[in-house]
Amino acid sequence: MLPTKILEVLGISSPDELFDEIPEAARVKGLDLPCGLTEYELKAEIDAILSRNKTMDDMPSFLGGGVYRHFTPALVNEVLSRSEFYTAYTPYQPEASQGMLQALFEYQSFMSELTGMDAVNSSMYDWSTALGEAALMCSRIRHGSKFLIARSVSPERKAVLKTYLRGIDAKIQEVSFDRTSGRLDINDLRSKLGEDVFGVYLENPNYFGVLEEEVDEISSSIGETPFVVGADPLSLAIIRPPSDYGADIVIGEGHHFGTAPNFGGPLLGVFGCRKEHIRKMPGRIIGSTVDAAGRMAFCMTLQTREQHIRRDKATSNICTNEALMAVAANAYLATLGRDKLIAIANLNVEKAAELSQRISKIDGFESPVFKSSHFNEFTMRCPRPVEAVSKTLLGHGVLGGISLKQDFPELGEAMLLAVSELHTGRDFEAIVKGLEAK
Amino acid sequence: MMTYRQASYDEPLLFDLDSIETCGEDILPSTKIPDKLRRKSLDIPNLPEREVMKHFLRLSQMNFSVDSGFYPLGSCTMKYNPKINEQIARDGRAAFIHPKQDESTVQGALQIMYELEGMLRVIGGVDAITLQPAAGAHGEFTGLQIVRAYHEDRGEHRKEVIVPDTAHGTNPASAAMVGFDVIELPSKNGRIDCDALRSIVGSNTAALMLTNPNTLGMFEKEVLEVAKIVHDAGALLYYDGANFNAILGRTNPGKMNFDIVHFNLHKTFSTPHGGGGPGAGPIGVRKELEPYLPVPRIVKKGDRYGLSYGHPKSIGKVRAYYGNFGILLRAYAYIKSTGGDGLCEVSTRAVANSNYLRKRLESTLELPFGGKRMHEFVLSGDKLKEKGIRTLDMAKRMLDYGVHAPTIYFPLIVGEAIMIEPTETESVQTLDGFVSVIESIISEPAETVRTAPHNTSVRRIDEVKAARDLIFNFKSLVEQRQREKERKGSAGS
Numbered sequence: 001m002l003p004t005k006i007l008e009v010l011g012i013s014s015p016d017e018l019f020d021e022i023p024e025a026a027r028v029k030g031l032d033l034p035c036g037l038t039e040y041e042l043k044a045e046i047d048a049i050l051s052r053n054k055t056m057d058d059m060p061s062f063l064g065g066g067v068y069r070h071f072t073p074a075l076v077n078e079v080l081s082r083s084e085f086y087t088a089y090t091p092y093q094p095e096a097s098q099g100m101l102q103a104l105f106e107y108q109s110f111m112s113e114l115t116g117m118d119a120v121n122s123s124m125y126d127w128s129t130a131l132g133e134a135a136l137m138c139s140r141i142r143h144g145s146k147f148l149i150a151r152s153v154s155p156e157r158k159a160v161l162k163t164y165l166r167g168i169d170a171k172i173q174e175v176s177f178d179r180t181s182g183r184l185d186i187n188d189l190r191s192k193l194g195e196d197v198f199g200v201y202l203e204n205p206n207y208f209g210v211l212e213e214e215v216d217e218i219s220s221s222i223g224e225t226p227f228v229v230g231a232d233p234l235s236l237a238i239i240r241p242p243s244d245y246g247a248d249i250v251i252g253e254g255h256h257f258g259t260a261p262n263f264g265g266p267l268l269g270v271f272g273c274r275k276e277h278i279r280k281m282p283g284r285i286i287g288s289t290v291d292a293a294g295r296m297a298f299c300m301t302l303q304t305r306e307q308h309i310r311r312d313k314a315t316s317n318i319c320t321n322e323a324l325m326a327v328a329a330n331a332y333l334a335t336l337g338r339d340k341l342i343a344i345a346n347l348n349v350e351k352a353a354e355l356s357q358r359i360s361k362i363d364g365f366e367s368p369v370f371k372s373s374h375f376n377e378f379t380m381r382c383p384r385p386v387e388a389v390s391k392t393l394l395g396h397g398v399l400g401g402i403s404l405k406q407d408f409p410e411l412g413e414a415m416l417l418a419v420s421e422l423h424t425g426r427d428f429e430a431i432v433k434g435l436e437a438k
Numbered sequence: 439m440m441t442y443r444q445a446s447y448d449e450p451l452l453f454d455l456d457s458i459e460t461c462g463e464d465i466l467p468s469t470k471i472p473d474k475l476r477r478k479s480l481d482i483p484n485l486p487e488r489e490v491m492k493h494f495l496r497l498s499q500m501n502f503s504v505d506s507g508f509y510p511l512g513s514c515t516m517k518y519n520p521k522i523n524e525q526i527a528r529d530g531r532a533a534f535i536h537p538k539q540d541e542s543t544v545q546g547a548l549q550i551m552y553e554l555e556g557m558l559r560v561i562g563g564v565d566a567i568t569l570q571p572a573a574g575a576h577g578e579f580t581g582l583q584i585v586r587a588y589h590e591d592r593g594e595h596r597k598e599v600i601v602p603d604t605a606h607g608t609n610p611a612s613a614a615m616v617g618f619d620v621i622e623l624p625s626k627n628g629r630i631d632c633d634a635l636r637s638i639v640g641s642n643t644a645a646l647m648l649t650n651p652n653t654l655g656m657f658e659k660e661v662l663e664v665a666k667i668v669h670d671a672g673a674l675l676y677y678d679g680a681n682f683n684a685i686l687g688r689t690n691p692g693k694m695n696f697d698i699v700h701f702n703l704h705k706t707f708s709t710p711h712g713g714g715g716p717g718a719g720p721i722g723v724r725k726e727l728e729p730y731l732p733v734p735r736i737v738k739k740g741d742r743y744g745l746s747y748g749h750p751k752s753i754g755k756v757r758a759y760y761g762n763f764g765i766l767l768r769a770y771a772y773i774k775s776t777g778g779d780g781l782c783e784v785s786t787r788a789v790a791n792s793n794y795l796r797k798r799l800e801s802t803l804e805l806p807f808g809g810k811r812m813h814e815f816v817l818s819g820d821k822l823k824e825k826g827i828r829t830l831d832m833a834k835r836m837l838d839y840g841v842h843a844p845t846i847y848f849p850l851i852v853g854e855a856i857m858i859e860p861t862e863t864e865s866v867q868t869l870d871g872f873v874s875v876i877e878s879i880i881s882e883p884a885e886t887v888r889t890a891p892h893n894t895s896v897r898r899i900d901e902v903k904a905a906r907d908l909i910f911n912f913k914s915l916v917e918q919r920q921r922e923k924e925r926k927g928s929a930g931s
Contacts, residue, residue: 002786002787002790003866005794005866006790006791006793006794006866009794009797009798010790010793010794010797015786015789015790018786018789018790018793018810018812019688019789021657021659021810022657022659022685022688022689023659023661023662025662026661026662026689026693026694026695027688027689027693028563028687028688028689028690028693029687030687030778030779030782031560031561031686031687031778031779031781031782032560032778033557033560033561033773033777033778033781034774034777034778035777035778035779035780036774036775036776036777036778036779036780037774037775037777038775039522039775042522042526042771042774042775043522043526045774046526046550046767046770046771046774049546049549049550050529050531050532050546051531051546052545052546052549053531053532053535053543053544053545053546053547054535054539054543054544055530055531055534055535056534056535056536057530057534059543061536061539063536063538063539065538066758067536067537067538067758067759069534069536073487075487075490075491075494077528078491078494079494079498081524082494082495082498083503083504083505083519083710084498084499084501084502084503084505084506085498085501085503085712085713086503086519086524086710086711086712086713087503087504087505087519087710087711088501088502088503088504088711088712088713089509089511089514089516089711089713089714089842090711090713090714091713091714092511092843092845093502093833093834093837093842093843094896094899094901095834095837095891095894095895095896095897095898095899096444096501096502096837096842096891096894096895097501097502097713098497098500098501098894098895098896099496099497099498099499099500099501099895100497100501100713100714102449102451102497102500103494103497103713104713105451105910105911105912106451106452106453106912108910108911109451109452109453109911109912109913110482112910112911112912112913113480113481113482113911113913114480118910118911118914119908119910119911120910120911122714123714123715125572125573125576125716125757126572126757126758127758128755128757128758129572129576129756129757136615154758156755156758156759157758159754159755160754160755160756160757160758162754163583163732163753163754163755163756166583166586166616166617167614167615167616167617168617169617211471211472211475213472213474213475215475216474236477237467237477237480238467238468238471238476238477239467239471239475239476239477240475240476240477240478241477260530260533260534261533261534261535261536261537262532262533262535262762262763262764263532263535263536263537263544263547263759263760263763263764264536264537264758264759264760264761264763265537265572265716265757265758265759265760265761265762265763265764265765266572266715266716266762266763266764266765267758275908278908284714285910286910287904287905287907287908287909287910288904288907288909288910288915288918289899289900289901289903289904289907289909290899290900290903291896291897291898291899291900292889292897292898292899292900293896293897295448295896295897296448296451297896297899297900298899298904299899299901299904301901301904301905301908302905302908306607307575307607307608307610307611308606308607308608308848309607310607310611311607311610311611311620312610312611312613312614312620313614314607314611314614316611316615317575317576317578317579317608317611317612317614317615318573318575318576319573319574319575319607319608320572320573320574320575320702320704320711320714320715320716320717320719321573321714321715321716322572322712322714322715322716323712323713323714323715323716324712324713324714324715324716325712325715325716327713330452331490331494333482334452334483334485334490334493334494335485335487335490337457337458337482337483337484337485338465338480338481338482338483338484339460339465339484340484341480341482342465342466342467342480343465345467345468346465346467346468349468349470349471350468350470353470373470373471373472373475390540394540394542394543399536399539399540399543402538
């Protein structure tokens with residue numbers, strides 16, 4: 001029922017009159033959906049459905065590949081629960097939205113420090129769409145028909161890149177990795193570079209968790225061609241920032257700075273670039289300025305790149321982004337600080353190496369497959385079909401890693417395992433026991 | 439009318455706070471990192487938790503939100519977000535699941551997605567859904583990829599997408615991103631001009647993108663004729679679902695003969711906007727377009743749910759994994775708790791609230807193209823110029839009354855546009871309060887309005903300086919401070 005006052009002011013007797021411009025032939029009578037549930041009914045119903053999930057809390061998990069479970073300080077959830085943040089819209093009226101704007105400026109500052117990029121935008125949907133947008137941005141920097149990517153890039157991201165490049169009819173060409181080290185084959189890279197290449201994309205650590213040590217050689221081979229580097233920002237606490245080795249654009253996934261895996265979304269696409277490319281960059285960016293009284297203030301800036309101003313000439317169509325995830329990342333980094341961030345990154349390296357070492361002692365298993373330094377992930381080769389190994393692990397209450405068999409058949413029965421600071425000795429024993437079982 | 443003051447703390451940046459002095463040895467990167475890759479320095483402060491919490495709490499208090507007050511931001515559907523949905527989405531059994539887990543361990547998540555697809559099919563009058571797109575614009579991108587694949591599959595390379603001049607900016611931007619040329623269709627009296635459409639549609643037309651009601655809040659009465667013109671030319675009709683709140687249970691895109699539709703779950707389906715995101719932009723399509731939907735699809739066999747990848751005509755993937763699950767779950771909970779009848783009441787009240795405000799304001803400010811409106815309406819602030827103020831000034835002054843400003847200067851065809859969308863969750867009392875605010879502002883001295891806002895955490899912001907200085911992070915800000923200090927120093931000597 002509508003309030004009488006509304007009916008009176010509008011001079012109508014039925015709300016149907018408000019909809020009489022809808023042509024008869026296009027009308028529907030209501031929605032064929034069940035009646036609404038009360039709050040307690042809803043809670044009970046969803047509770048029953050969610051209990052059909054087994055979580056990374058219920059079972060030790062070694063799944064990674066771009067989405068990771070890391071420790072979240074309690075403070076982050078407190079910040080995310082502030083409805084002043086989560087029920088706000090994009091800060092179109094900066095005077096009333098300084099809180100969000102400052103938080104995003106701080107996020108940009110943290111990410112600039114980690115990546116070494118002059119400008120980091122206030123988020124993309126995820127790492128994969130950041131890659132798609134980065135490739136499109138390269139095509140605005142340099143003409144060409146070919147985008148080179150390392151074969152050792154996440155298959156999930158490759159698939160998304162393919163969709164994004166359809167709009168400019170560009171080809172993707174893969175650069176192989178060295179079978180022993182797992183690192184980029186620089187000779188193959190050199191042979192594929194040329195006038196028709198408008199960008200090169202490398203991940204470091206790559207999809208196999210391997211650290212690309214020859215980045216300086218790679219960078220000098222690439223020369224003037226736009227160079228995009230993908231990195232887990234946690235690794236950048238202890239690894240040289242890609243700006244150091246010539247990256248023009250740095251992208252990555254930042255959801256694990258303060259938020260859960262959430263079945264793969266929402267995530268946080270990190271996107272930064274060098275100053276000379278800023279006007280070609282996609283996404284919203286927050287700049288610092290002053291108010292009429294000369295006090296420090298923040299607002300969205302360079303909006304003339306964006307869809308609501310530039311329409312079909314915009315650098316991207318992105319509007320809604322992942323701002324709240326960026327606030328979480330800001331709160332996460334602020335809470336941990338430099339020392340704890342480095343300590344956590346170190347723990348990831350040490351623990352991954354420890355597990356890899358333990359697996360290498362199990363009869364028939366080869367680990368790591370690649371003789372290189374790793375960050376938080378590594379590959380192992382199994383003596384049995386990888387599906388069977390996953391199944392046995394599940395039977396032992398362990399979520400094993402991601403199978404590489406379909407995307408990298410050349411590696412045989414290989415599995416990608418992710419380790420974090422949260423893994424305990426008991427988790428390691430559980431997976432070792434599961435691998436030992438036949 | 440309330441006296442409003444937003445918190446104002448002069449809160450320093452995190453990097454301006456005192457870092458804890460660490461005693462003992464510096465923490466260095468692991469020796470397992472090869473020398474030539476090891477990071478040499480990391481300039482991030484170590485802060486006490488007490489300072490960090492204070493900082494973020496203060497920032498939150500300097501941020502206007504739906505929970506703080508009226509937020510009539512046209513086109514954005516800033517409705518209240520029921521708290522139970524937040525509680526559900528933050529449940530560990532929803533949060534701590536990995537997208538690559540064995541399907542047998544994520545049956546609950548898959549069930550929710552499968553059932554949400556079913557509900558959106560009913561609401562949209564479409565045959566198949568993908569939940570993958572992360573936002574409305576991403577839904578447009580996905581839909582237009584499908585348009586492209588559909589035509590290419592038929593051996594046609596249609597290059598043009600038609601977009602009305604009242605369209606959201608994302609429409610032309612998405613079309614360009616998928617490789618189409620954008621043709622702008624001028625409107626007539628605020629609506630689509632079928633004759634103009636007939637004159638530009640042809641064998642090179644891939645699709646027409648339309649939002650109905652349009653961005654003026656006007657229902658496109660000739661939508662069925664529009665559909666016929668587009669389909670007769672062999673093109674597809676795309677529905678921008680940003681304004682879905684107006685039509686729930688009254689009509690649907692399928693019934694209006696659209697072929698593809700996106701849903702903004704963060705608008706109509708009440709998931710919070712997060713200060714800009716995350717959102718979710720599922721799309722729905724007619725049966726003949728189903729083969730082109732992104733993979734994986736969510737399937738049900740017997741009582742088991744699963745992911746299906748084997749669809750050779752699929753456009754592929756538009757993002758990693760399956761969609762913004764945390765947002766999908768909130769929308770699922772919203773639709774479940776609101777129910778079919780409740781959703782019909784949503785559109786009824788949203789349209790009634792909008793018309794009530796329109797009626798009460800149209801004599802104070804000008805309503806171009808007269809008549810009734812759907813869930814939102816656009817006024818022109820041209821008349822304000824007589825008083826020496828502009829729409830921008832009025833918008834800034836509204837902030838002083840604890841009300842968020844409407845969308846301004848959009849759509850572009852209305853001079854000094856003020857786009858107001860009250861949504862269904864606001865009371866008559868709130869709407870009356872908003873009318874009083876506008877009346878009060880108009881009666882105030884122009885100088886007060888021109889220099890607004892006065893009661894927000896900062897005064898009017900110099901956006902031109904931001905675009906000139908290009909300071910995007912703390913490091914650049916410090917350099918700027920240094921330069922200014924040196925300039926002052928040399929000026930003083």
